[in-house]
Amino acid sequence: MSVQPDTAPKPRRIFVLLPLLLFLGLAAVFFAQLMSGRDISAVPSALIGQPAPETKLPPLEGTDLPGLDSASFAGKVTLVNVWASWCAPCREEHPLLLALSQDQRFTIAGLNYKDKPENARRFLGELGNPYRAIGIDDAGRTAINWGVYGVPETFLVGKDGKIVYKHVGPLSPDAITGELLPQIEKAIAAQ
16 A cells, blocks of 8 residues: 655645734834824824815804805915714813903804704803804814815914914813914914
């Protein structure tokens, strides 16, 4: 009786090690990003330095405020806050917006995102209204033009109608004093 040699293909060592090599490569990339010290919460905006998107949104029904119109940005500094009544972080930042609204050197405008008018009015009735204009974006299309990732987000538009700053997420006292107010001062000083 003779023994037949095994002719079945043997797995090559490289194919066995390939998943491990891929995992180690990805782990190295993730580790390098983690150790880079870069702020991963910062979301870049392609709109910084660009004119604010052309916007003409209807006003919030039941208020005497105008809608949001980008033509109104000309010649003044405007803070555009994207908010919704269903947004818990919007409630967190709202007292800060009320405090900012006391500064008459700039205007705060609201872009109400995918909200029901009655809920938006109730929100403002309960918490106060920091806005001089509110535009209703019930379909969310205008927010897409502004590059909104989610609510809340805040944009600073300079006197020239260009976006000079964007804050993603709820404003905090540290973000206001460390980032937003210095940007507002620069925008006010700009000719």
